[in-house]
Amino acid sequence: MLMLNRLIMLLKKSMFSLISICLFVFTLVVLPTVAIELDEATRTIILDNSGQTVVLTPEQVKRGKRLFNNSCAQCHNGGITKTNPNVGLELESLSLATPARDTINSLIDYMKSPTSYDGQYSISELHPSIKSAEIFPKMRNLTDEDLFSVAGYILLQDKILPEKWGGGKIYY
Structure with a gap:
C-alpha cells in the first residue's frame, strides 16, 4: 500500500x-x-499641422514602445504625467497645448526642445529632451528616427486605449 x-x-x-x-x-x-x-487604419497617424498622415510600420510601433518604456514611462506610465496629473499624453491634452502637440512632428519638436504647456518658456532643464541630453543621459543617443517612433507610439496609444491612456489615477 x-x-x-x-x-x-x-x-x-x-x-x-x-x-x-x-x-x-x-x-x-x-x-x-x-x-x-x-x-x-489604426497605425495611420497625423504627421504635421497640414493634416498629412503617415502609416507607422509594426517595427516602428514596437521600437516606439521600447524607447518610450525606457526613456519616458518613468514619468508618463500609461500616458499620465506624474508631475502634473491634469495634463496627460492623451490626444485632447496634447491638442490643447500651445503650440498643439498632437502630431508626430510637433511631439518631435517638443522632445527636442520642450516648452511649458502654454508655450511661454523653455522647460528643457526640467523635462528630458535632446536639448538637455547632458542632464538626461537617456536622451543622448536618441536619433530623429527614434523620436519619430516614440511620437508615433504616443499618438497611437490614444487610438488603442482611448479610455485608459492618460486616464491618471482612475486606471493607474
Missing part, C-alpha cells in the same frame, strides 16, 4: 511537471503568433 501511494505521488509530480512544461512552451511559441496585429 505504501508503495502504491509513492507511485501515485510520483505520477502526480510528473503530470504537474508535464503540464508546466506545456504551458511554458505554449506561452513562448503560440501566444506571440496570436498577438493582435494593428491594422493600417
Whole structure:
C-alpha cells in the first residue's frame, strides 16, 4: 500500500511537471503568433499641422514602445504625467497645448526642445529632451528616427486605449 501511494505521488509530480512544461512552451511559441496585429487604419497617424498622415510600420510601433518604456514611462506610465496629473499624453491634452502637440512632428519638436504647456518658456532643464541630453543621459543617443517612433507610439496609444491612456489615477 505504501508503495502504491509513492507511485501515485510520483505520477502526480510528473503530470504537474508535464503540464508546466506545456504551458511554458505554449506561452513562448503560440501566444506571440496570436498577438493582435494593428491594422493600417489604426497605425495611420497625423504627421504635421497640414493634416498629412503617415502609416507607422509594426517595427516602428514596437521600437516606439521600447524607447518610450525606457526613456519616458518613468514619468508618463500609461500616458499620465506624474508631475502634473491634469495634463496627460492623451490626444485632447496634447491638442490643447500651445503650440498643439498632437502630431508626430510637433511631439518631435517638443522632445527636442520642450516648452511649458502654454508655450511661454523653455522647460528643457526640467523635462528630458535632446536639448538637455547632458542632464538626461537617456536622451543622448536618441536619433530623429527614434523620436519619430516614440511620437508615433504616443499618438497611437490614444487610438488603442482611448479610455485608459492618460486616464491618471482612475486606471493607474
